[in-house]
Amino acid sequence: MKIQIINGPNLNLLGVREKSIYGNTNFETYLEELKKRFADIEISYYQSNVEGEIINKLHEIGFSYDGIVINAGAYTHTSIAIADAIAAINTPVIEVHISNVYKREEFRHSSMLAACCKGVIAGFGMDSYRLAIENFSA
Numbered sequence: 176m177k178i179q180i181i182n183g184p185n186l187n188l189l190g191v192r193e194k195s196i197y198g199n200t201n202f203e204t205y206l207e208e209l210k211k212r213f214a215d216i217e218i219s220y221y222q223s224n225v226e227g228e229i230i231n232k233l234h235e236i237g238f239s240y241d242g243i244v245i246n247a248g249a250y251t252h253t254s255i256a257i258a259d260a261i262a263a264i265n266t267p268v269i270e271v272h273i274s275n276v277y278k279r280e281e282f283r284h285s286s287m288l289a290a291c292c293k294g295v296i297a298g299f300g301m302d303s304y305r306l307a308i309e310n311f312s313a
């Protein structure tokens with residue numbers, strides 16, 4: 176089974192950025208844990224701060240992978256283009272968020288992507304990614 180994790184803008188700064196919201200761990204460290212936990216799954220990771228690059232990645236792997244876990248960061252709330260890309264591909268996508276976006280500013284309460292996704296997981300810290308992979312592997 177092949178699963179792609181895609182992190183969008185500012186998520187390269189996990190472990191540095193707003194630690195009270197996003198925690199102290201950088202994603203690369205957490206990814207090692209995930210790879211150990213799901214040793215039988217091929218987990219690939221891609222991060223970009225650029226909307227078009229995220230779309231290109233979705234196109235590239237979205238017809239061959241078994242699942243995509245995407246945290247599109249702030250693009251979640253704005254990007255019709257990423258929503259269209261998710262709708263265009265065959266691979267199911269789960270939207271994840273580290274923080275509970277519904278406890279935060281109103282502009283974080285809406286997602287352009289959610290309606291095109293298999294489901295949404297938000298508010299469990301980094302564990303949101305594990306829960307999404309559990310779903311694909313179940």
Ligand code: DQA
Nearest residue numbers: 185246248249272273274283
């Ligand atoms: C986030 C929530 C978004 O609102 C925010 O713009 C992010 C991170 C999260 O993982 O909690 O960059 O997607």
